[in-house]
Amino acid sequence: GDSVTQMEGPVTLSEEACLTINCTYTATGYPSLFWYVQYPGEGLQLLLKATKADDKGSNKGFEATYRKETTSFHLEKGSVQVSDSAVYFCALSGYAGGTSYGKLTFGQGTILTVHP
Amino acid sequence: ETGVTQTPRHLVMGMTNKKSLKCEQHLGHNAMYWYKQSAKKPLELMFVYNFKEQTENNSVPSRFSPECPNSSHLFLHLHTLQPEDSALYLCASSQAGQANYGYTFGSGTRLTVV
Numbered sequence: 001g002d003s004v005t006q007m008e009g010p011v012t013l014s015e016e017a018c019l020t021i022n023c024t025y026t027a028t029g030y031p032s033l034f035w036y037v038q039y040p041g042e043g044l045q046l047l048l049k050a051t052k053a054d055d056k057g058s059n060k061g062f063e064a065t066y067r068k069e070t071t072s073f074h075l076e077k078g079s080v081q082v083s084d085s086a087v088y089f090c091a092l093s094g095y096a097g098g099t100s101y102g103k104l105t106f107g108q109g110t111i112l113t114v115h116p
Numbered sequence: 117e118t119g120v121t122q123t124p125r126h127l128v129m130g131m132t133n134k135k136s137l138k139c140e141q142h143l144g145h146n147a148m149y150w151y152k153q154s155a156k157k158p159l160e161l162m163f164v165y166n167f168k169e170q171t172e173n174n175s176v177p178s179r180f181s182p183e184c185p186n187s188s189h190l191f192l193h194l195h196t197l198q199p200e201d202s203a204l205y206l207c208a209s210s211q212a213g214q215a216n217y218g219y220t221f222g223s224g225t226r227l228t229v230v
Binding site: 032034036041042043044045046049051089093095096099100101102103104106107108109 | 120122149158159161164172206208213214215216218219220221222223224226
């Protein structure tokens with residue numbers, strides 16, 4: 001079945017440091033890939049997505065590239081801010097045939113804390 | 117405003133109480149989901165509804181009873197809960213069969229069972 005593996009957290013960085021959160025996946029066919037962010041006390045929000053190999057999703061200074069050869073979708077940001085402190089989830093939607101995509105499979109989440 | 121509204125935001129209930137969580141979406145979606153998020157545990161998918169029909173129940177105890185009267189509303193009825201059921205309950209919606217567009221989540225209901 002489909003699965004997503006994220007790097008273990010928590011991750012603690014100083015403001016303006018570089019961020020990478022690793023995500024690898026197992027899926028048949030051509031899944032769509034996502035990063036969601038959950039700020040304290042809130043639900044999950046879609047941060048970015050990519051739907052085919054070599055696509056780069058980007059939003060709010062974050063980016064991730066769909067790498068089919070390494071089955072990876074690592075999240076990166078060049079300079080983090082205190083306001084980026086949140087839990088980050090990698091997810092995939094498996095291709096189910098025709099025009100149908102199945103439900104999302106989530107990784108376990110990575111807690112990011114950014115200090116001033 | 118995320119398009120998916122959950123009420124109440126916080127709920128404290130005793131183990132013998134009966135309460136309901138409500139989820140409402142105005143996005144024109146036709147698939148809805150309940151998730152449980154406990155501290156230090158991965159997201160747990162509880163129930164899936166497509167076009168008002170339950171299509172997935174992930175071995176959830178019967179003290180949790182979902183209801184989907186139409187594609188815009190989803191309820192989770194709770195009775196005789198245990199302290200370990202304390203968690204953040206998240207509702208999400210999407211177009212059925214089009215999860216490649218992602219889900220839209222509500223802000224969740226923080227449930228405490230005492």
